[in-house]
Amino acid sequence: MPQTKETQTEKAQTENPSRDQILQRIRAGLRTAVLEPAATASDRIIFAPIDNPLERFQHECVSNLMECALTADSAASARRLAEVLQSLPEGEIFAQDDPSLRRLVELAAPGRSIRWSSQGAPAEASQATVTLAEALIAQTGSILVTASCGGRGASVIAPCHIVYAKIAQLVPDLATALSRISQERILDHNSFACVISGSSRTADIEKILVQGAHGPRRLVVILQTGT
């Protein structure tokens, strides 16, 4: 993209006059000796180990105000998707352009107007977005998405976000999910990743929980246990 190149060159010429001065101040400050106790937390178990990841995931989904539907195979997943889509108002659906999702969505919503992620960002008025996830996290009842899962808006613009996942994608905890991101260099291939734990919410008025703020009010995980 020539335009990006241009901006980069411009940046290289942009003055950053305080950078060296700040770094100098930091280095000078760090020369001050500070008395600190030795590290001790290393051998203690901060989070209880997870015995049954699926059970834990389902449990956390409930407390995160999200829906988790277990399905046996792809036909059952398509039926489930169809049910969710039928419960929504008329209007365009946005879906990640992936072969497995194309099959699923075309089976579940024949005739419905669909915008695929290969055509760009979801429309503001999208009724739902359908995407895959990179992983599911049992510990916190979370889904991990990246820009590869239909982009950034795919998990936040519509009032309903539907995630199609396979049981093999379930990892026990955050630490496992994060180290996978590091090892597979996922953030070198994606400008964005997000650990999503439930539907969007706020408690800014009198600490009263309101489900559905600026993002989806419904987050549905269709979790397929078989092939």
Added chain:
Amino acid sequence: MSTTAAQKFLQDAAVKSADLMHREVIRRGMESYDAAHLKGRARINDWEAARQKCQEIKREAINHLDRYLLQFEEKITARGGHVFWAANSEEACTYVKDLATRRGVRTVVKSKSMVTEEIHLGPALEKAGIKVWETDFGEFIVQLREEGPYHIVTPAMHLLRGQIATLFQEKLGQKIESDDPAYLMAVARRVLRQAFFSAEMGISGANFLVADAGVIAISTNEGNGRLCTSVPRIHVVVTGIEKVIPRLEDLAVLWPVLATSGTGQGITTYGTLIGGPRRPSEADGPEEFHVVLVDNGRSQLLADAEQREVLHCIRCGACLNICPVFRHVGGHTYGTTYPGPIGSVLTPHLNGIKEFKHLSYASSLCGACTSVCPVKIDLHHHLLQNRRNATEAGATKSSERLMFRAWRNAMLHPSIYALGGWSMRKALRIVYGLGLAGSILDPMRVWNRYRSPVPLPSESFRARWRKDRAAN
């Protein structure tokens, strides 16, 4: 004569702590926080180990701040992002303002960021003719009220739903039919939706800067932060240099601990990681990505052998919530960007010890703040150190110094002490006898203004001690 920050603090504190309505609102808010926070902590197997771990992560980061910041910068620039180092508020604001002007930005959507409050970025952009929308629900409310956030996590916690309904009716030019929080949120959603999709620039903060992965991490619940960083053409991150952490895996502890301390949640709804502008293969996302690293006095704290750890703060708000002083005087009384214990420790470093030393005395030194801090900052001892530093810097009044000299003398000479005690008992007996307790003539006015006087003893402690010893 203009009032000093200290005088204003005392005036506002007196008014707020006597405001029964305010007390009730805060009591209710804090009670629900307390319950959620305790429940959240119980979900973590070893909370103390978690705090220890977080302290160690932040210490490692701060003690090698230059190295980790450079590592972060290198990754961001390699992906075509821009990193600007701002020595102070002015440099940071000018950078963002110039960028906005150059790109023809007319509307900015902002997600919550205390650093942008600290550097007054919103007003700076508005002055340049740019419309700025605060999109966090609480921030949106206080922006409409033209006041600063009351609390660093829940900016509008001092307001009741009825007040917000009236505010919306007045400021949004539409009929408000209910004061139900869900309805009010829906109104704000509709209004802000238009802003999200018309703005050319989104501004966010960052909870963490991850050095090894070269990404910013933002924790949000509402999804407004997601929209600010996904929809507009340009994304600008404004954050403090101390937000850096060494490794992506550190978030496995920091995320749950921040959520638990901030709201009592097991994890915040959206833990977003962003490392650059949209890549060519991606469906959407900003074409430009800028990170503004703000120093604004932070690097000076590194040289403070006692207080360097103040830079470990992850801005969870737990110390505000537990603080008996915050609970009585409220967030706005502090008159600072960062209220509560962490604000009282930090503000003198950012804005001058002379003008803000009084905040170090707005504490009973009970240590509740220290006991809840998820990165184990020794907050109440830092308040004591600030008191000492202010005295050593000669920031105290001459009358105060004179009184302490007299006190020192009395403590060193028992006869002077006895004479002082005797004359005080006599004088107070006369003052109280005349019904002047709490009046301007009462030497104990500070105490007696709002309380009934403590009964006066008939003789000194030493006299009683001698008598009791003789009797046994």
